[in-house]
Amino acid sequence: MATQLAPVPQVNTHAVQREARGWTSWITTTDHKRIGIMYMVTTFVFFCLGGVEALIMRLQLGTPDNTLVTPQTYNQLFTMHGSTMIFLFVVPMMAGLANYFVPLMIGARDMAFPRLNALSYWLLLAGGIVFYASLFWNPPEAGWTSYPPLSSANFTPAGGQDAWIYLIHLTGISSILGAVNFYATIANMRARGMSWGRLPLFIWAILTYSVLIIFAMPVIAAAVTMLLTDRHFGTHFFDPANNGSPILWQNLFWFFGHPEVYIMILPGFGIVSEILPVFARKPIFGYKAIAAATVAIAFLGFLTWAHHMFTAPIPEAVLVFVMLSSFLIAVPTGVKILNWIATLWRGTVEFKTPLLFCAGFIALFLIGGISGVFLAVFPVDWQLNETYFVVAHLHFVLVGGSVMTIFAAIYYWFPKITGRMLSEGLGKLSFWLMFVGVLATFLIQHVIGLDGMPRRVYEYDNIGNLELYNQISTVGSFILGLGVLTTIVNVARSLKVGVVAGPDPWKANTLEWFTSSPPPVNNFDTVPQVRSVEPMKDIRREIERRTGGAPASSAIVPAGATQVGV
Amino acid sequence: MGHLVSTLAFFTPQSGGSSNANQIDSLFKITLAIALVIFVLVEAGLLYALLKFRARKGAVAAQIRGNNRLEWGWTVGAAVILLALAIVTFAKLSSIENPSNSGPEADKLASNGLLYASSERKLPPDGKSLTIKVVGRQYIWQYFYPGASEPDGLGAPYSYEEMVVPTKTTITLDIASSDVVHSWWVPQLGGKFQAVPGYHNYTWFKVEKPGVFRGQCAILCGRGHARMIATVKAVPPAQFDQWLAYQKQLLSEANEQAKVARAKLNAQTGAGQVENP
Numbered sequence: 001m002a003t004q005l006a007p008v009p010q011v012n013t014h015a016v017q018r019e020a021r022g023w024t025s026w027i028t029t030t031d032h033k034r035i036g037i038m039y040m041v042t043t044f045v046f047f048c049l050g051g052v053e054a055l056i057m058r059l060q061l062g063t064p065d066n067t068l069v070t071p072q073t074y075n076q077l078f079t080m081h082g083s084t085m086i087f088l089f090v091v092p093m094m095a096g097l098a099n100y101f102v103p104l105m106i107g108a109r110d111m112a113f114p115r116l117n118a119l120s121y122w123l124l125l126a127g128g129i130v131f132y133a134s135l136f137w138n139p140p141e142a143g144w145t146s147y148p149p150l151s152s153a154n155f156t157p158a159g160g161q162d163a164w165i166y167l168i169h170l171t172g173i174s175s176i177l178g179a180v181n182f183y184a185t186i187a188n189m190r191a192r193g194m195s196w197g198r199l200p201l202f203i204w205a206i207l208t209y210s211v212l213i214i215f216a217m218p219v220i221a222a223a224v225t226m227l228l229t230d231r232h233f234g235t236h237f238f239d240p241a242n243n244g245s246p247i248l249w250q251n252l253f254w255f256f257g258h259p260e261v262y263i264m265i266l267p268g269f270g271i272v273s274e275i276l277p278v279f280a281r282k283p284i285f286g287y288k289a290i291a292a293a294t295v296a297i298a299f300l301g302f303l304t305w306a307h308h309m310f311t312a313p314i315p316e317a318v319l320v321f322v323m324l325s326s327f328l329i330a331v332p333t334g335v336k337i338l339n340w341i342a343t344l345w346r347g348t349v350e351f352k353t354p355l356l357f358c359a360g361f362i363a364l365f366l367i368g369g370i371s372g373v374f375l376a377v378f379p380v381d382w383q384l385n386e387t388y389f390v391v392a393h394l395h396f397v398l399v400g401g402s403v404m405t406i407f408a409a410i411y412y413w414f415p416k417i418t419g420r421m422l423s424e425g426l427g428k429l430s431f432w433l434m435f436v437g438v439l440a441t442f443l444i445q446h447v448i449g450l451d452g453m454p455r456r457v458y459e460y461d462n463i464g465n466l467e468l469y470n471q472i473s474t475v476g477s478f479i480l481g482l483g484v485l486t487t488i489v490n491v492a493r494s495l496k497v498g499v500v501a502g503p504d505p506w507k508a509n510t511l512e513w514f515t516s517s518p519p520p521v522n523n524f525d526t527v528p529q530v531r532s533v534e535p536m537k538d539i540r541r542e543i544e545r546r547t548g549g550a551p552a553s554s555a556i557v558p559a560g561a562t563q564v565g566v
Numbered sequence: 567m568g569h570l571v572s573t574l575a576f577f578t579p580q581s582g583g584s585s586n587a588n589q590i591d592s593l594f595k596i597t598l599a600i601a602l603v604i605f606v607l608v609e610a611g612l613l614y615a616l617l618k619f620r621a622r623k624g625a626v627a628a629q630i631r632g633n634n635r636l637e638w639g640w641t642v643g644a645a646v647i648l649l650a651l652a653i654v655t656f657a658k659l660s661s662i663e664n665p666s667n668s669g670p671e672a673d674k675l676a677s678n679g680l681l682y683a684s685s686e687r688k689l690p691p692d693g694k695s696l697t698i699k700v701v702g703r704q705y706i707w708q709y710f711y712p713g714a715s716e717p718d719g720l721g722a723p724y725s726y727e728e729m730v731v732p733t734k735t736t737i738t739l740d741i742a743s744s745d746v747v748h749s750w751w752v753p754q755l756g757g758k759f760q761a762v763p764g765y766h767n768y769t770w771f772k773v774e775k776p777g778v779f780r781g782q783c784a785i786l787c788g789r790g791h792a793r794m795i796a797t798v799k800a801v802p803p804a805q806f807d808q809w810l811a812y813q814k815q816l817l818s819e820a821n822e823q824a825k826v827a828r829a830k831l832n833a834q835t836g837a838g839q840v841e842n843p
Contacts, residue, residue: 071789071790071791071792072789075786075788075789075791141789142786143786145786147746147747147785147786148746149745149746149747149763150746150747150786150787150788155704155745155746155788240762240763240764240765241763241764243764244764245764246747246762246763246764246765247762247765280619280627281621281627282627282628282629282630283629283630283631284631285630285631285632285633286631286632286633286637287631287632288632289632289637289641311749311757311758311759311760311767311784312760312762312767313759313760313762313765313766313767316663323652323655324652327648327649327651327652328645328648330644330648331641331644331645331648334640334644335637335640335641335644337608338608338640339637341608341611341612341615342630342633342636344612344615344616344619345615345619345630346619346627346628346630347615347619347627347628348619348620348621348622348625348626348627349615349616349619349620349621350620350621351620351621359612359616362612363609363612366605366608366609366612367605370601370604370605373597373601373648373651374594374597374598374601377593377597377651377655378655379589379590379593379655379658379659379662379663379757380579380590380593380594380597381757382590382756382757382758382759383579383580383587383590383594383753383756383757383758384579385757385758385784386749386751386758386784386785387784446577447576447577450577450578450579450580451580452580452753452780452781452782454749454751454782454783454784454785455786456786456791457782457791457792458792459792459793460792463780
């Protein structure tokens with residue numbers, strides 16, 4: 001009797017291979033989990049650096065004619081901040097999460113190309129080091145968009161601009177290699193029974209993220225190569241004095257730049273689509289619609305780039321087309337938001353920290369989505385473009401959107417990665433500080449922009465209430481910073497004293513919770529047959545059936561983890 | 567009600583200088599009204615779902631996987647709202663983009679001044695406007711007015727930073743740059759337009775009452791970007807003509823002085839040694 005009752009997950013709790021130890025084992029590793037951890041730690045360090053740069057900028061703008069930093073330093077700060085957050089934080093952080101969880105969620109032993117995977121990480125690190133090494137000479141100062149002629153050798157001769165170009169090249173190659181790897185892994189290494197219709201939505205998101213990277217990154221690679229040869233080898237691609245075109249750069253840059261927005265947010269959509277059903281105890285509402293919307297957003301994302309160029313000298317037909325295509329992309333995005341709310345509807349919502357971050361994401365991302373519609377109406381954009389309204393919009397999308405989902409992922413998956421729970425108290429404190437911080441920092445920036453303050457200015461005249469508004473924003477940014485710091489403390493503390501999690505502390509739906517926490521080197525001893533989009537739910541039900549109706553949770557969670565979940 | 571209007575004004579772009587800025591403002595307000603309704607409905611729905619359906623003892627989650635009619639409904643609904651917004655935009659577009667005729671008291675300099683063919687350059691229905699050429703450079707705006715002393719357009723009166731314009735006259739701007747990308751923007755006189763080296767960009771405005779309007783370069787153009795201020799000073803047409811005549815006089819006086827200086831230099835170094843600047 002007893003042998004037949006043994007819960008399935010307990011079969012896999014021992015590692016087959018001995019874990020390698022010591023720092024050399026990290027440098028030489030090709031294990032997707034270790035590479036994933038290195039990705040996440042590295043990108044989080046860059047996130048903190050980018051955050052400090054942002055706080056210095058907010059301090060500078062705290063009073064109208066502040067002299068805290070020089071104009072040159074201020075330009076370097078926002079260039080470093082934007083480039084860091086995009087190329088060294090959000091995109092590679094998503095790659096880090098995908099690295100750790102794609103193989104686990106599809107029931108694979110590792111990525112399809114483990115050594116290529118390690119190369120992706122080391123290229124990312126090299127890009128970050130080259131970029132930040134410029135701090136010791138002349139950091140770049142032409143903005144993360146680096147429009148020529150400003151970024152050309154005539155106007156920005158310093159080597160920091162070249163460091164920026166190498167940042168794009170190295171992180172770009174890293175992303176492309178990672179994307180190819182994710183695609184190959186998802187296409188070929190899924191567990192038995194995991195058809196496309198049973199793919200977890202996070203995996204759908206990473207698949208789409210990979211395709212976007214494969215199409216978009218080569219374009220920016222070409223553009224920065226042209227900028228490099230313009231700067232050093234006498235070409236004139238962007239030089240108007242020799243029939244080159246600065247508009248060509250804007251087109252190439254935003255042909256990459258707009259899909260990049262979806263590269264940064266679609267994995268976040270995937271994270272939310274995984275977490276909400278777990279804490280609402282309900283299946284995702286409209287699985288097919290969400291998967292289809294992901295693919296639709298990715299396709300339409302390639303048709304809207306010129307809405308970043310509404311004020312450039314481009315033909316009116318382009319303005320009209322791009323306004324309509326930008327409207328069109330709002331539809332699948334809106335559909336997803338409604339699907340998420342419908343997922344909560346008539347569920348039993350458990351207010352754990354990952355759920356709070358997801359709910360906060362929906363509330364904040366909605367603001368970013370709606371302000372995006374204003375910017376898509378091109379005559380209205382003529383007033384809003386390049387002002388603080390745009391800064392507010394993009395931060396609601398990236399901080400209220402991507403960053404909130406990354407924090408949701410940290411709180412949701414930390415038990416799987418480390419085997420220990422994060423503190424709920426500190427987690428909730430961190431959430432509320434960040435939520436209030438985002439609102440205080442960025443909501444008022446819409447008004448700052450509407451009152452005529454352009455972005456990327458180191459000083460402003462105190463017209464109307466600009467000083468007061470900027471001070472509100474500055475105070476908000478420090479609240480946001482405090483929220484991030486709280487999570488750092490939480491992580492540092494929980495690594496040592498966190499409650500032991502056990503394999504499946506959330507009673508979740510996907511396969512990564514089938515193995516022990518942290519998972520052994522080989523991930524799974526046996527991979528179960530997948531029969532639905534929620535394989536763990538099926539497994540729990542099966543155990544319940546075999547144990548004759550005893551509560552599934554007590555059968556599946558090993559001793560020592562029972563104090564979890566209070 | 568009045569309070570609500572003033573609260574909304576807090577959240578709208580600047581306007582009041584020129585009709586195109588006013589039209590953008592009203593298009594913004596229509597968008598804002600639609601947006602606020604959607605914002606309130608969706609946030610309320612989210613909050614309701616979170617609070618009403620929080621886990622309680624004995625509560626069981628409904629195992630719903632979707633609802634095709636509902637999902638198609640809100641997809642089509644979202645598309646219809648955006649279609650409506652597109653229609654409103656197209657209806658407003660011509661009043662924003664197309665210059666209106668100058669008033670009867672307009673400056674007489676407004677003329678059929680089509681300098682070069684361009685499909686994107688828009689003129690008022692009667693074809694008469696005062697064209698001012700705007701040139702961005704690190705870190706100052708320069709403006710060239712009609713009235714060149716030479717047929718090839720050289721010797722036109724110009725000013726820096728402050729643009730002087732006649733009221734009640736349709737002004738068309740021909741925006742260019744001599745170095746990096748800049749962006750012309752005076753919020754109360756309409757939207758912003760990039761000044762790109764090698765390209766021409768166009769916009770227009772018409773100021774009804776005298777006044778000073780403040781703006782600044784809107785695209786990062788280097789370390790002095792924050793100080794690249796633009797002001798537009800609107801004065802009655804007669805005063806404008808006077809001002810322009812004075813600028814021309816200053817220019818011709820300077821030219822005369824330069825001629826004298828050149829002749830003196832030629833006498834010292836020999837004719838032909840110094841080229842005409």
